[in-house]
Amino acid sequence: xxxxxxxxxxxxxxYRTTCKYYKRKDNAKFYAWYLTFGKVFVFVFYxxxxxTELIGISEFIxxxxxxxxIILVISLYAIDYFLVSKKIEKIKEEYEEKPINELKRLQxxxxxxLILLIIINIVFIYL
Amino acid sequence: xxxxxxxxxxxxxxxxxxQKFKYNGTELEESFGLNQYEMELRNYDPALxxxxxxxxxxxxxxxxxxxxxxxxxxxxxxxxADAVGGDGLTTEQWMEASRPGGGGFDAMxxxxxxxxxxxxxxxxxxxxxKKKSTISPDGDPTFETDDxxxxxxxxxxxxxxxxxxxSDDTLAMINLIGxxxxxxxxxxxxxxxxxxxxxxxxxxxxxxxxxGTLNGNQYLSGSKFMKNTNAIAKGAKFLSFLNVxxxxxxxxxxxxxxxxxxxxxxxxxxxxGFAPGAGAVLSYKVDGINIEYFHLSHYxxxxxxxxxxxxxxxxxxxxxxxxxxxxx
Numbered sequence: 001x002x003x004x005x006x007x008x009x010x011x012x013x014x015y016r017t018t019c020k021y022y023k024r025k026d027n028a029k030f031y032a033w034y035l036t037f038g039k040v041f042v043f044v045f046y047x048x049x050x051x052t053e054l055i056g057i058s059e060f061i062x063x064x065x066x067x068x069x070i071i072l073v074i075s076l077y078a079i080d081y082f083l084v085s086k087k088i089e090k091i092k093e094e095y096e097e098k099p100i101n102e103l104k105r106l107q108x109x110x111x112x113x114l115i116l117l118i119i120i121n122i123v124f125i126y127l
Numbered sequence: 128x129x130x131x132x133x134x135x136x137x138x139x140x141x142x143x144x145x146q147k148f149k150y151n152g153t154e155l156e157e158s159f160g161l162n163q164y165e166m167e168l169r170n171y172d173p174a175l176x177x178x179x180x181x182x183x184x185x186x187x188x189x190x191x192x193x194x195x196x197x198x199x200x201x202x203x204x205x206x207x208a209d210a211v212g213g214d215g216l217t218t219e220q221w222m223e224a225s226r227p228g229g230g231g232f233d234a235m236x237x238x239x240x241x242x243x244x245x246x247x248x249x250x251x252x253x254x255x256x257k258k259k260s261t262i263s264p265d266g267d268p269t270f271e272t273d274d275x276x277x278x279x280x281x282x283x284x285x286x287x288x289x290x291x292x293x294s295d296d297t298l299a300m301i302n303l304i305g306x307x308x309x310x311x312x313x314x315x316x317x318x319x320x321x322x323x324x325x326x327x328x329x330x331x332x333x334x335x336x337x338x339g340t341l342n343g344n345q346y347l348s349g350s351k352f353m354k355n356t357n358a359i360a361k362g363a364k365f366l367s368f369l370n371v372x373x374x375x376x377x378x379x380x381x382x383x384x385x386x387x388x389x390x391x392x393x394x395x396x397x398x399x400g401f402a403p404g405a406g407a408v409l410s411y412k413v414d415g416i417n418i419e420y421f422h423l424s425h426y427x428x429x430x431x432x433x434x435x436x437x438x439x440x441x442x443x444x445x446x447x448x449x450x451x452x453x454x455x
Contacts, residue, residue, distance in 0.1 A: 022403060031401065037371055038397055041378070049382040062383045069375035 006113050009106045011036050011084055012095055029085045037076065043117045050124045148228050166207030178207065203235070216242065218449040302370060306407015370400030370410045388421040395421075 015032040022028040052058050061068050084091065095103070147155050149164070150173065156165045163170040169180035171194055182191040195202045216224070216238050224234040377393025380386070392413065399409035 021401075027403065034371060034400065038374060041371075041374060045375075045378045046382070049379065058383075061379070065376055065379045065383075066372075069372055069379065073371050073375060 002109060003113075005106060006110045007036075008084065008091060009095075009103075009110055010039070011080075012088075012092060014039070015088060015092070029088060032088075033077065033080050033085060036080075037073075043114070043121065047117075047120050047124045050127065166204070168207035171204075171207070183207075218446055221446075300411075302372070302407050303411040306370075306405070306410070309407070310403075310405060370397065370407060373397065373410060373414050386418075388418050391421040392416070392418065 011032060014035040015028065018028045018031040018035060019025075022031055049058070049061075052061050147157070149155050153164045153166050153171075156163050156170070161170075162174065163172050163179065168183060169178050171177075172179055176194060176199075177192045178194055179192075182193075185191055186193075186196075189196065195204055216235060220238040220242075221235075223229050224238060230237075374393050374397040377389045377396065381389035381393070396410045396413040399413050400406040402409050
């Protein structure tokens with residue numbers, strides 16, 4: 001649940017930045033997902049490929065890299081589209097009503113999560 | 128009819144011109160009292176031990192007129208571009224190539240190629256020995272095509288390198304078409320709105336200005352195609368998210384091959400996708416560029432002889448061994 005909250009919080013941050021540059025709302029929504037995906041992927045890709053190696057499906061993924069990434073990207077986009085992008089205005093309004101303390105707490109948790117990801121990366125590199 | 132008094136040079140072998148090919152296998156220019164070696168790119172003055180022109184590849188650790196990295200015994204520089212070491216050469220080959228008239232840089236290159244092909248064949252044979260199933264009943268090992276493939280490239284069954292720009296063409300083209308459609312539909316919509324027309328899902332509206340702002344309520348009949356522009360834009364946007372695809376595949380390729388150039392290309396392609404309208408086009412262009420051009424040495428020449436990219440040479444040790452053997 002906390003993970004979903006952190007994702008929503010970061011998605012909204014991306015949406016705020018994309019709204020500045022893309023005046024059409026459709027485009028802003030799309031690029032918000034694009035930015036969020038990029039940010040998450042850069043921190044997650046090493047542990048992701050490493051875990052596939054540990055599980056033993058590394059060779060399959062390397063041979064079908066295109067297919068796997070298409071499935072990954074489309075499924076993530078679909079989840080994001082139905083759960084976040086479709087009702088992003090509503091979510092935005094809800095967040096605007098929240099007290100500052102709660103937002104600060106979310107910011108703290110998302111920073112904590114980022115540090116955790118970096119530590120996981122370092123651990124996986126020296127594994 | 129025979130003219131006399133000029134064009135006296137006849138045979139290139141054994142005459143005075145042929146004797147001029149000396150140090151590094153290059154010609155010593157003696158006319159006008161220059162006494163300089165004429166390399167391909169610039170001249171070398173043996174009296175000074177320096178080049179007479181600036182280095183085309185700048186090493187930030189030394190002067191651009193500096194020859195052979197201050198070590199003319201270890202390095203050769205027959206082209207004038209960059210010092211060449213004896214990596215991948217046997218001591219005999221190195222001695223043969225660097226003696227006067229020995230062929231210099233070209234000879235070294237051909238020796239290296241020979242040795243490299245020999246190594247590849249030996250490696251393939253070794254691997255074939257390990258895999259019993261790949262040895263044919265006659266006892267001849269069947270070589271895997273992957274062994275003849277340079278690192279970071281993909282090859283077909285015959286060993287030809289498959290260009291990445293063609294192998295990923297279908298997806299890249301879908302991405303490109305999607306991106307172009309998004310850009311065009313948005314552009315056309317913008318033009319229509321400027322000219323007082325608004326196309327939506329429900330119909331076409333004529334806009335009129337009140338106090339400088341556009342308002343719309345007058346319904347016009349439009350063609351079915353124009354009514355569906357929003358649907359087309361949505362579909363095209365779905366295709367254009369394949370920009371992200373280049374990020375995932377490039378990073379994956381970097382992880383599996385250990386080639387950091389894929390990370391550079393993936394990141395640039397991903398960032399190019401943010402350009403409004405033209406993002407997919409730029410991303411497609413970046414994906415099409417040969418992976419070689421993402422090597423950092425193209426942009427940071429001081430990394431040119433980094434150990435990560437080029438293995439260190441053991442030539443000095445081998446020369447010493449050779450000299451000691453000769454002594455014995």
